[in-house]
């Protein structure tokens with residue numbers, strides 16, 4: 297299960313929003329290069345994996 301997290305506002309979403317028209321650059325990200333972004337602010341995002349079942353054992 298993969299989700300995404302906005303690097304700009306921290307919003308978590310499952311599907312990035314596509315931007316067809318150029319918008320103002322957010323967080324210094326070039327709008328021309330950005331085909332998809334955060335549905336909230338349109339900023340850059342990263343993919344992260346949710347590990348619910350895989351819990352890391354605590355050492356000590």
Ligand SMILES: [Zn+2]
Nearest residue numbers: 302305334337
């Ligand atoms: Zn955002």
Ligand SMILES: [Zn+2]
Nearest residue numbers: 304322337339
């Ligand atoms: Zn933003």
